[in-house]
Amino acid sequence: MGEEKDILVFAEVQGNNIATNSLELLGEATRLKLQLDQNTQVIAALLGENIECFADELFGYGADRVIYCNDSKLAVYRSDTYGDALAKLISEYKPLIVLIGATYLGMELAPTVAAKIKTGLAAHCTELHINKDGLLVQVVPAFGGKVLGDILTPIHRPQMATIKAGITKKNEFSNKKGNPELFTCEINGFGDRIQIVSINKSTSTRKPLNESECIIGGGFGIGGKENWSILEELASLVNGSTGCTRPALDEGWTEGEHTMIGTSGVAVSPKVYINAGISGAAHHTCGIKDAGLIISINRDSNCPMFTVSDYKIVADWKPIFISLIEKLKQG
Numbered sequence: 001m002g003e004e005k006d007i008l009v010f011a012e013v014q015g016n017n018i019a020t021n022s023l024e025l026l027g028e029a030t031r032l033k034l035q036l037d038q039n040t041q042v043i044a045a046l047l048g049e050n051i052e053c054f055a056d057e058l059f060g061y062g063a064d065r066v067i068y069c070n071d072s073k074l075a076v077y078r079s080d081t082y083g084d085a086l087a088k089l090i091s092e093y094k095p096l097i098v099l100i101g102a103t104y105l106g107m108e109l110a111p112t113v114a115a116k117i118k119t120g121l122a123a124h125c126t127e128l129h130i131n132k133d134g135l136l137v138q139v140v141p142a143f144g145g146k147v148l149g150d151i152l153t154p155i156h157r158p159q160m161a162t163i164k165a166g167i168t169k170k171n172e173f174s175n176k177k178g179n180p181e182l183f184t185c186e187i188n189g190f191g192d193r194i195q196i197v198s199i200n201k202s203t204s205t206r207k208p209l210n211e212s213e214c215i216i217g218g219g220f221g222i223g224g225k226e227n228w229s230i231l232e233e234l235a236s237l238v239n240g241s242t243g244c245t246r247p248a249l250d251e252g253w254t255e256g257e258h259t260m261i262g263t264s265g266v267a268v269s270p271k272v273y274i275n276a277g278i279s280g281a282a283h284h285t286c287g288i289k290d291a292g293l294i295i296s297i298n299r300d301s302n303c304p305m306f307t308v309s310d311y312k313i314v315a316d317w318k319p320i321f322i323s324l325i326e327k328l329k330q331g
């Protein structure tokens with residue numbers, strides 16, 4: 001049906017909403033479209049049961065076409081059924097590019113689909129653009145974040161990429177309208193061999209990092225779990241949250257991927273980001289590019305973190321945070 005010219009965005013339904021990440025990808029797709037053939041269209045692909053109601057929102061945020069697959073087998077997400085349906089939809093419409101949000105669902109669905117349709121996948125991209133040959137340049141940090149690699153998919157189609165929430169921007173909502181198109185296919189999953197026994201949603205009292213105006217960030221230089229409580233205390237005194245790097249998370253000083261900032265964590269935009277013991281790998285700094293004031297403390301005067309900081313303090317972090325806490329407590 002298609003001819004490898006369109007950009008398809010997987011529109012993920014989260015509860016009663018389209019995921020913000022998917023709306024951001026529609027914005028990214030409309031920007032990429034301007035760098036491609038003038039006949040390129042942005043297609044939003046919706047999977048689920050009774051999901052046609054989301055079409056207006058997708059048109060409003062930039063979709064030229066909305067294609068939906070409405071099936072009771074898609075009522076609850078499963079990688080086998082969603083993977084099969086999305087692979088079939090892609091095979092039918094033959095887009096040039098497929099973009100999927102790097103949400104928990106997307107991080108499973110994207111490689112499942114890429115393997116089924118036998119194409120490449122660049123995961124956790126920090127930037128996308130079209131090169132002079134019309135190929136999608138998928139920028140991904142490599143070698144521990146020290147290098148930004150340009151990944152191309154020169155032969156196989158579609159070119160597939162995932163991007164985390166907060167890395168790209170959604171369009172202003174417009175009153176653009178359209179008629180959603182129904183796509184039907186036989187969905188082959190693992191049938192009864194997989195059964196949803198129960199769904200337990202985790203609850204958290206923490207303010208989401210991407211809603212915090214002040215973030216206290218800590219990296220491997222914090223040195224231990226007992227020190228992490230100092231960051232938590234400082235964060236609560238400024239009504240903020242703590243964020244971390246990959247090593248701090250892996251060491252178990254803080255819990256949950258949602259506390260990690262960067263390509264495989266969250267992208268944040270606080271007014272103030274005070275951080276300590278973070279070297280400044282691209283995997284981390286791409287998650288703070290929309291932060292306001294960045295104040296960094298590091299013992300190493302040459303650390304890359306200082307190149308993206310407004311204030312650089314070459315020192316041991318601990319005495320500084322402790323005296324800051326004392327001052328804040330004194331009012």
Ligand SMILES: Cc1cc2nc3c(=O)[nH]c(=O)nc-3n(C[C@H](O)[C@H](O)[C@H](O)COP(=O)(O)OP(=O)(O)OC[C@H]3O[C@@H](n4cnc5c(N)ncnc54)[C@H](O)[C@@H]3O)c2cc1C
Pocket residue numbers: 143144145146218219220221222244245246247248260261262263264265266276277278279280281282283284297298299300303315316317318
């Ligand atoms: C595929 C992939 C995805 C990744 N995704 C992410 C991601 O999303 N987010 C992320 O953060 N990382 C991610 N990483 C890891 C990333 O590449 C870096 O390894 C990581 O960010 C480094 O963390 P760090 O700065 O805490 O540790 P280090 O690089 O070890 O730096 C520690 C810093 O602490 C300083 N220091 C030590 N002691 C003190 C002290 N007492 N006072 C002050 N400063 C001190 C040191 O000078 C040093 O600069 C990813 C890696 C890969 C391969």
